[in-house]
Amino acid sequence: MKMKTNLKNILAKLQAPLAKTELIGASTPSLVTGSENGNPRRDFMKKTLGGVALGGFMFSPIEDTLAESTKNVNRFGAPSDLKITDVRVAYIRDAPMNVPLIRIDTNQGLVGWGEVRDGGSPRYALFLKSRLLGENPCNVEKLFKKIKQFGFHGRQAGGVCGIEMALWDLAGKAYNVPAYQLLGGKYRDEVRIYADTDKSTDPQVFAKRMKERADKGITFLKMDFGVEMVKDIPGALVVPRNFDWGKAYSQTEHPFTAIQITDKGLDEMVKYVAAVREAVGTDIPLAADHFGHISVNSCIRLGRALEKYQLAWLEDMVPWKYTELWKQITTAIETPTLTGEDIYLKEEFIKLIDAYAVDMIHPDLASSGGLLETKKIGDYAEEKGIPMAMHFAGSPISFMANVHCAAATQNFIALEHHSIDVPWWEDLVKGIEKPILMKNGFVKVPNTPGLGVEVNEEEVKKHLIDGEKYFAPTTEWDKERSWDRLWS
Numbered sequence: 001m002k003m004k005t006n007l008k009n010i011l012a013k014l015q016a017p018l019a020k021t022e023l024i025g026a027s028t029p030s031l032v033t034g035s036e037n038g039n040p041r042r043d044f045m046k047k048t049l050g051g052v053a054l055g056g057f058m059f060s061p062i063e064d065t066l067a068e069s070t071k072n073v074n075r076f077g078a079p080s081d082l083k084i085t086d087v088r089v090a091y092i093r094d095a096p097m098n099v100p101l102i103r104i105d106t107n108q109g110l111v112g113w114g115e116v117r118d119g120g121s122p123r124y125a126l127f128l129k130s131r132l133l134g135e136n137p138c139n140v141e142k143l144f145k146k147i148k149q150f151g152f153h154g155r156q157a158g159g160v161c162g163i164e165m166a167l168w169d170l171a172g173k174a175y176n177v178p179a180y181q182l183l184g185g186k187y188r189d190e191v192r193i194y195a196d197t198d199k200s201t202d203p204q205v206f207a208k209r210m211k212e213r214a215d216k217g218i219t220f221l222k223m224d225f226g227v228e229m230v231k232d233i234p235g236a237l238v239v240p241r242n243f244d245w246g247k248a249y250s251q252t253e254h255p256f257t258a259i260q261i262t263d264k265g266l267d268e269m270v271k272y273v274a275a276v277r278e279a280v281g282t283d284i285p286l287a288a289d290h291f292g293h294i295s296v297n298s299c300i301r302l303g304r305a306l307e308k309y310q311l312a313w314l315e316d317m318v319p320w321k322y323t324e325l326w327k328q329i330t331t332a333i334e335t336p337t338l339t340g341e342d343i344y345l346k347e348e349f350i351k352l353i354d355a356y357a358v359d360m361i362h363p364d365l366a367s368s369g370g371l372l373e374t375k376k377i378g379d380y381a382e383e384k385g386i387p388m389a390m391h392f393a394g395s396p397i398s399f400m401a402n403v404h405c406a407a408a409t410q411n412f413i414a415l416e417h418h419s420i421d422v423p424w425w426e427d428l429v430k431g432i433e434k435p436i437l438m439k440n441g442f443v444k445v446p447n448t449p450g451l452g453v454e455v456n457e458e459e460v461k462k463h464l465i466d467g468e469k470y471f472a473p474t475t476e477w478d479k480e481r482s483w484d485r486l487w488s
């Protein structure tokens, strides 16, 4: 009896200074998925309690008893001592895009998850490894500034943004708070999802697919339809003779194809929208994308023809970089316009926003600069009265990064979900309430530390690209070096 009382006193004394100095909230041992040097919890207990002789006065292992009695204490050591020790990738396929997942390891056993934008090369992330080793991942903005010169528009941004996601995951885990909290807190507990839908050349089939989405609870729809759908209808388009509809078309920017849409073509395209609107009704926003590579004048003609169906937005009618062309389209039609999924960093968004060249912006967080930069973009647009929808087509890792950013950004409208038809997509992660996409068409913002999901090794291994390994060593990237300073 006396021994038990003594133990209680000792534990109380040990616990008090720990609780004061070592943080907040419930412990999350499940977040620790590996340690180079054994169990990080025990390593930390030994480190923190190093001067105390623990072994001599217990019936059961003292560390287990202490672990139980101090379970409300963060066990991952002082976040200020956290250091990046490794960066690895696992490249998955058909999700429905190919996506390189990123894993950042640390000296305290904490693991951070991120991903290169869908379709981007894993090398975009691995190239950054030598710039990150030994750095404290909690200094997210500092590290972002260090690596952001290695990103560019489109997929080339994927490495920088994917690393940034993993840094927030680590910072959140180190301080035991969800990523949205580190961004300033949340405006909403659930994030609205909008669903993209594959097109069909048959308007009725297309309408049925859209209706199925709405019936499943999705509250915001997007349809793809473009001039390619009517190209075989005589008289629908004016096209230069012997036009190459293959690679040449897909790689030629909109103003430079010389394709024009006729009145007949407009009628045919309008049929698709009319069929979909009739099927889903008017109580659901309906956006549209992929109109084809046509001139600004044809974009305006098409926009005007569609006005009576009150679409939520017309997306990427011309490339994002043509601010003045966007301004022409936006001024000429009354349906909202939107672009931005390939823009890297806030500066190019600011140009579009300042010019009121589009009615809405549409960053893809895996291209736009990650969570914090995308929040900055959203905040800037908000001050100008412009809403932000979010483009997305990756794995649940990047998806949850989007969810945190969407929760923390006031002018957010809806986040894209591109994988509703991929049955194993949610299985790629664990540690989160399922289904992630709820029946009401929203996603709950998780309150667990970091991004709030862990990679599910078993499932990810089933979907690796042929020849790719599960987070294989990447020592060949340890010593990549150059004189990176951008000024002299």
Ligand SMILES: [Mg+2]
Pocket (backbone or CB within 6 Å): 289, 290, 315, 316, 341
């Ligand atoms: Mg798009």
